[in-house]
Amino acid sequence: xxxxxxxxxxxxxxxxxxxxxxxxxxxxxxxxxxxxxxxxxxxxxxxxxxxxxxxxxxxxxxxxxxxxxxxxxxxxxxxxxxxxxxxxxxxxxxxxxxxxxxxxxxxxxxxxxxxxxxxxxxxxxxxxxxxxxxxxxxxxxxxxxxxxxxxxxxxxxxxxxxxxxxxxxxxxxxxxxxxxxxxxxxxxxxxxxxxxxxxxxxxxxxxxxxxxxxxxxxxxxxxxxxxxxxxxxxxxxxxxxxxxxxxxxxxxxxxxxxxxxxxxxxxxxxxxxxxxxxxxxxxxxxxxxxxxxxxxxxxxxxxxxxxxxxxxxxxxxxxxxxxxxxxxxxxxxxxxxxxxxxxxxxxxxxxxxxxxxxxxxxxxxxxxxxxxxxxxxxxxxxxxxxxxxxxxxxxxxxxxxxxxxxxxxxxxxxxxxxxxxxxxxxxxxxxxxxxxxxxxxxxxxxxxxxxxxxxxxxxxxxxxxxxxxxxxxxxxxxxxxxxxxxxxxx
Numbered sequence: 001x002x003x004x005x006x007x008x009x010x011x012x013x014x015x016x017x018x019x020x021x022x023x024x025x026x027x028x029x030x031x032x033x034x035x036x037x038x039x040x041x042x043x044x045x046x047x048x049x050x051x052x053x054x055x056x057x058x059x060x061x062x063x064x065x066x067x068x069x070x071x072x073x074x075x076x077x078x079x080x081x082x083x084x085x086x087x088x089x090x091x092x093x094x095x096x097x098x099x100x101x102x103x104x105x106x107x108x109x110x111x112x113x114x115x116x117x118x119x120x121x122x123x124x125x126x127x128x129x130x131x132x133x134x135x136x137x138x139x140x141x142x143x144x145x146x147x148x149x150x151x152x153x154x155x156x157x158x159x160x161x162x163x164x165x166x167x168x169x170x171x172x173x174x175x176x177x178x179x180x181x182x183x184x185x186x187x188x189x190x191x192x193x194x195x196x197x198x199x200x201x202x203x204x205x206x207x208x209x210x211x212x213x214x215x216x217x218x219x220x221x222x223x224x225x226x227x228x229x230x231x232x233x234x235x236x237x238x239x240x241x242x243x244x245x246x247x248x249x250x251x252x253x254x255x256x257x258x259x260x261x262x263x264x265x266x267x268x269x270x271x272x273x274x275x276x277x278x279x280x281x282x283x284x285x286x287x288x289x290x291x292x293x294x295x296x297x298x299x300x301x302x303x304x305x306x307x308x309x310x311x312x313x314x315x316x317x318x319x320x321x322x323x324x325x326x327x328x329x330x331x332x333x334x335x336x337x338x339x340x341x342x343x344x345x346x347x348x349x350x351x352x353x354x355x356x357x358x359x360x361x362x363x364x365x366x367x368x369x370x371x372x373x374x375x376x377x378x379x380x381x382x383x384x385x386x387x388x389x390x391x392x393x394x395x396x397x398x399x400x401x402x403x404x405x406x407x408x409x410x411x412x413x414x415x416x417x418x419x420x421x422x423x424x425x426x427x428x429x430x431x432x433x434x435x436x437x438x439x440x441x442x443x444x445x446x447x448x449x450x451x452x453x454x455x456x457x458x459x460x461x462x463x464x465x466x467x468x469x470x471x472x473x474x475x476x477x478x479x480x481x482x483x484x485x486x487x488x489x490x
Contacts, residue, residue, distance in 0.1 A: 035066075036066050036108065036109070037062060037064050037065050037066050038065065038066070038106065038107050038108060038113070039060055039061070039062075039065045039067070039068070039103050039106035039107065039113040040061050040062060040065075041061045041115065042058045042059065042060060042061070042070065042101050042103075042113075042115045043058065043059045043061060044057065044058050044059040045057065045058045045099075045101065045117045045119075046119060047117070047118065047119060047120065048119065048120045048121075048122065049089070049091070049119055049120075049121050049122075050121065050122055050123065050125060051080075051091050051092065051093060051094060051121055051122070051123040052090070052091065053088055053089070053090055053485060054088075054089040054091070054119070054121075055087060055088060055089075056070075056072050056084070056087045056088070056089050056099065056101075057087070058070055058101055060103065065103075065106070066105075067103050067104060067105050067106050068103065069103065069104065070087075070101045070102070070103060071101075071102045071103075071104065072084050072086075072087055072089070072099055072100070072101060072102075073099065073100045073102065073360075074097065074098070074099060074100075074348070074360050075098040075099060075100045075116055076097065076098040077095075077097055077348060077360075078095040078096040078097045078098065079093060079094075079095035080092065080093050080094065080095040080096070080097045080121045081093050081350040082097040082099075082121075082348075082360070083319075083348065083350060083358040083359065083360045084099070084360065085319050085320055085358070085482075085483070086482070088483075088485075089119070090350075090352060090358055091121045092350050092352065093121075093123060094121050094122055094123035095121055096118055096119070096120050096121070097118075097119050097121060098116055098117070098118055098119075099116070099117050099119060100114055100115070100116050100117075101114065101115050101116075101117065102114045125155050125197065125198070126151065126153050126154050126155050127154065127155070127195065127196045127197060127202070128149055128150070128151075128154045128156070128157070128192050128195040128196065128202040128465075129150050129151060129154075129463065129464065129465030129466065130150050130204065130463045130464035130465050131147040131148065131149055131150065131159070131190050131192075131204050131464075132147065132148045132150060132463075133146065133147050133148040133247075133282075134146070134147040134188075134190065134206045134208075135208060135245065135282065135283060136206070136207070136208060136209065137208065137209045137210075137211065137244050137245060138178070138180070138208055138209075138210055138211075138214075138244070138245075138283065138287055139210065139211055139212065139213065139214035139244065139287060140169075140180050140181060140182060140183065140210055140211075140212055141179070141180065141287055142177055142178070142179050142287050142288060143177070143178045143179075143180070143208070143210075143283065143287045143288070144176060144177060144178075144282075144283065144287070144288050145159075145161050145173070145176045145177070145178050145188065145190075146176065146282065147159055147190055147206075149192065150463070150465075154192075154195070155194075156192050156193060156194050156195050157192065158192060158193070159176075159190045159191070159192055160190075160191045160192070160193070161173050161175075161176055161178070161188055161189070161190060161191075162188065162189045162191065163178075163186065163187075163188055163189075164187040164188060164189045164205055165186065165187040166186055167184040167185050167186055167187070168182055168183070168184035169181065169182050169183065169184040169185070169186045169210045170182050171186040171188075171210075173188065178208070180210045182210070183210055183211055183212045184210055185207055185208065185209050185210065186207075186208050186210060187205050187206070187207050187208075188205070188206050188208060189203055189204070189205050189206075190203070190204050190205075190206065191203045204464055211244065214244050214286060214287070215240065215242050215243050215244045216243065216244070216284065216285045216286060216291070217238055217239070217240075217243045217245070217246070217281050217284040217285065217291040218239050218240060218243075219239045219293065220236040220237065220238055220239070220248065220279050220281075220293050221236065221237045221239060222235070222236055222237040223235070223236040223277075223279065223295045223297075224297060225295070225296070225297060225298065226297065226298045226299075226300065227267070227269075227297055227298075227299055227300075228299070228300065228301040228333075229258075229269050229270065229271060229272060229299055229300070229301045229302070229303055229333060230268070230269065230301075230303070230333040230334060231266055231267070231268055232266070232267040232268075232269070232297070232299075233265055233266060233267075234248075234250050234262070234265045234266070234267055234277070235265065236248055236279055238281065243281075243284070244283075245281055245282060245283045245284050246281065247281060247282070248265075248279050248280070248281060249279070249280045249281070249282070250262045250264075250265060250267070250277055250278070250279060250280075251277065251278045251280065252275065252276070252277060252278075253276040253277060253278050253294060254275065254276040255273075255275050256273040256274045256275055256276070257271050257272070257273035258270070258271050258272070258273040258274070258275045258299045259271055260275040260277075260299075262277070267297070269299045270303075270373060271299070272299050272300050272301065273298075273299055274296055274297070274298050274299070275296070275297050275299060276294055276295070276296050276297075277294065277295050277297060278292055278293070278294050278295075279292065279293050279294075279295065280292045303333040303334075303373065303376060304329070304331050304332050304333045305332065305333075305374065305375045305376065305381070306327055306328065306329075306332045306334070306335070306371050306374040306375065306381040307328050307329055307332075308328045308383065309325040309326065309327055309328070309337065309369050309371075309381075309383045310325065310326045310328060311324070311325055311326040312324070312325040312369065312385045312387075313387065314385065314386065314387055314388065315387065315388050315389075315390070316357070316359070316387060316388070316389050316390075317389065317390055317391065318347075318359050318360065318361060318362060318389060318390070318391055319358070319359065320356055320357070320358055320470070320483065321356070321357040321359070321387070321389075322355055322356060322357075322437070322439065322470070322472055323337075323339050323351070323354075323355050323356070323357050323367065324355065325337055325369055327371065332371075332374070333373070334371055334372060334373045334374055335371065336371060336372070337369050337370070337371055338354060338369075338370045338371070338372070339351050339354055339355065339357070339367055339368070339369060339370075340367065340368045340370065341357075341365060341366070341367055341368075342366040342367065342368050342384060343365065343366040344359075344363075344365050345363040345364050345365055345366070346361055346362070346363035347359040347360065347361055347362065347363040347364070347365045347389045348360035348361055349365040349367075349389075351367075353442050354442070355442050356442065357387070359389045361389075362389050362390050362391050363389055364386055364387070364388055364389070365386075365387050365389060366384055366385070366386050366387075367384065367385050367387060368382055368383070368384050368385075369382065369383050369384075369385065370382050418458045418486055418487065418488050418489070419458060419488070419489060420458055420459060420460055420462075421458065421459075422457075422458045423455055423456065423457050423458070424455070424456040424458070424469070424486060425453065425454070425455050425456075426453065426454050426456075426469055426471065426484060427453040427454075436471055436472070436473050437471070437472040437473075438454045438469070438470070438471055438472075439468075439469070439470045439471075439472070439483075440456065440467065440468075440469055441467050441468055442468070442470075445469070454469065454471070456469060458488055462488050463488070464488055464489060465487065465488065466485055466486070466487050467485070467486055467487070467488060468483050468484070468485050468486075469483060469484050469486070470482065470483035470484075471483075
């Protein structure tokens with residue numbers, strides 16, 4: 001009997017220990033003592049876009065997931081030439097690109113969460129960026145309105161004019177004719193239907209000063225009479241100094257043997273001879289009557305050929321690499337380099353804006369530098385370079401003062417638009433070597449030792465539309481780059 005009681009007591013003791021042990025375990029409701037919450041899905045990723053730049057975004061579900069940082073990669077270019085820099089998808093052609101969103105340790109410690117998305121890229125539509133060449137002054141009466149739509153390849157370019165603010169001028173518009181009855185300043189609106197996108201018009205305002213007495217142009221002087229084969233900057237002095245309209249437009253009347261062309265104020269020739277140019281000032285004699293004057297320029301000199309191109313970067317990391325080179329010799333007649341990809345290898349390399357080499361994977365890419373008429377007239381100079389692309393060991397951290405975050409997609413009529421007088425400040429954060437190079441719209445914009453911050457002052461000379469600011473730094477001898485896209489509006 002005593003033995004039975006003893007055995008029963010042992011069994012009861014074991015049962016109590018088991019109960020207490022069970023009570024201390026985690027409940028079955030899905031939580032854990034670690035507090036880790038796994039990612040279950042990513043939503044809100046854009047499914048369509050246009051050729052160019054598209055900002056990739058996504059919403060992590062659940063909202064309280066422990067890890068929520070998305071890293072984007074290209075799974076398949078699908079003919080789009082797609083590349084990704086941070087959260088920016090860059091494409092060069094239409095098609096469907098497959099992108100992958102990865103959250104490191106998204107499912108558990110050591111196990112990432114990945115989800116693929118298809119983004120349809122459409123091409124063909126080219127938006128208007130700005131309008132130039134609109135008259136800034138006139139006299140009471142009739143004034144013909146005209147403007148140049150940029151880029152010249154924009155899909156829609158028809159300008160419809162309207163009066164935004166007549167001021168004291170009594171202004172009205174019929175077609176492209178502005179009629180005023182008194183002096184003052186009139187603000188006119190130039191609207192291009194579907195200029196920004198299908199269903200979204202492009203509008204730009206212009207102030208025109210209306211005076212009571214028109215001062216006509218009498219002559220243009222100080223135009224160069226000679227120049228070398230190649231490029232020559234055209235300029236002239238409009239007389240009198242108080243002429244109402246003074247903007248000169250240049251054109252070729254007779255190229256002679258020079259094969260002359262004009263782009264803006266740059267005259268380009270390929271052979272010696274005499275070229276006849278016309279200088280035109282719209283409404284220079286009166287409202288609706290232009291002033292024109294012809295000039296003969298003697299072009300002389302032989303073409304100086306390119307001998308080599310040096311200082312081209314031969315190493316880079318996956319992402320964006322700025323292509324540049326030094327043309328030898330220094331006084332070569334033609335020095336403009338056009339870059340192209342000969343063999344992308346495994347890098348997925350494409351060239352954007354002529355100077356930006358965009359890659360999506362490590363490997364070796366062969367690029368070609370071409371200078372038109374670099375050896376002789378009609379004979380280009382070409383030189384190829386092998387560039388080794390390696391995986392990036394760390395990301396470049398950049399902050400943008402005045403913006404919500406570094407990936408904000410700026411659109412018209414938001415608090416992130418920049419206007420004349422605004423200042424964009426960009427600063428580089430990280431333990432990088434001390435030298436920095438800055439580029440505004442692909443053109444050098446300063447740099448040097450410890451130049452880790454840059455201010456862009458929005459002034460009257462910065463055209464309306466999208467711009468890019470990029471910084472290139474080095475770390476351990478390896479270059480890194482980052483860029484931000486912003487828009488300037490009226």
